[in-house]
Amino acid sequence: MHYQPSRVPLRDGRSCVIRQATSEDAAALYALDRAIVRARQGIVKHEDELPPDAATFAAGRESAGLHKTDGTAFPLLVEAEDGGVLGEASVLRIGYRMLRHVGVLGIGVHPAAQGLGVGRLLMQHLLQWVRSHRDADGQRVLRVELYVRADNPRAIALYRSLGFEHEGTRRAFLRADDGALVDDLLMGLLLT
Template sequence: MTEDDLPAVMAIERATFPLDAWSEGMMRGELADMPRTRHYVVALVDGEIVGYAGLAAAADQADVQTIAVLEKHRGTGIGSAMLTALLAEAGRRGAREIFLEVRADNPRAQAVYRHFGFEEIGVRRRYYDDGTDAIMMRRKLDG
């Protein structure tokens, strides 16, 4: 992902996370830390950005910062492909485990993460701006 991708990325961000979307400034801050501690990717279909995902990595830990796919492209494997790319990057950076938070009211995303070997390790009460809990998940990486 580059700053040139931000208009499309921010449109997806606002559509996917209407109640707690990141600001463009927050996203620019994430990009400013690439490649030092961040790794962001976009997914293209016919030249159009239809999804994006980001990773934070430091020492032997990594965190999935975000994954979003336009609604009409969900269920097509795009999110899984981006998660696979993030897991591979975390491994390249020497991470031994990777963490994420997922909305408690998003069973579809939770199922994807479980399919990728993530396990629930706790709950962050009222984590999201609308008061929804976050399920904390972790996956150990081979290494």
Template sequence: MDLKIRAMRAEDVSDIFEIYNQPAFRAGTLALPYESFEAVKKWAEPRSPRDLHLVAQLDDRVVGAAALRPFYGRRAHAAEFWIGVHEDFAGNGVGSKLLAAIIDTCDNWLNVIRIEMTVFTDNERAIALYRKFGFEIEGTHRAASFRNGAFADVHCMARLRPSNGA
């Protein structure tokens, strides 16, 4: 698979809209069903000039997307992120390549030492991906989200940049 990671462009929104409205994406995120194109376009836009928005491109098609959102002030050393992968390409390393790019940017360009996110406790594939990159479960939020007619728990996970001996 000749996958290319690059910065998100305005013309990528159609492919991101398709990913956003897939059942697997909705099950693993806080997305609601039947989101409009305009709502997804606004959601995909950077909220700050510090945000990093990436896509995974295969041929001429976006098959995954990710965003890094660094915090400010006393939390300027930390950031949160999200990743979404097209259902047809899940399990093929797309999420790994996107997460590797996010971590490289944090470690080598932004001096972000803490990367964090929440993940549904039953999302075993995502949890395995995050653990592979050094994320650890720091706690569990009970009944954190309403999904498929029931309340669901999420783990809060974080990765602290390994010390470089300095």
């Protein structure tokens, strides 16, 4: 399973490349994760909860299965002309046979790239890739789900515009930096 890289324009006129993330991208993805956590927007972890280094971060991605090329994982990233990573997104399928048709989506956009269309590009290309994939036995992803903080209206609007529907709420699921309790929303998209 391979994703064909695409050169696409950003809203500011620059171009970027959307391509499959590989294990060689671990250091850049680690730096992206740190930048997102430091910005404190739409994230659920603190900086001291990040892995201590890129190697540990890479090991965590590998143990989650994000390195697999058998249709278990669909990891994409957006790379700027200078080689910096502007964002990443992935769909990771649930391993149990009865749930193999379900993929869980995660996405992160660098704070400096917010508002440039990176998230939308990632989502559109990722969903297209997932829709076109077939396992050797003909099986495929039929449902994609994600979780989003209820206090992240920009992300919620993006997901809704791509067909995701609000399916449930985990009330008072996380505690924000100011101590306020925030709901977490489950959103789903059926690909049938």
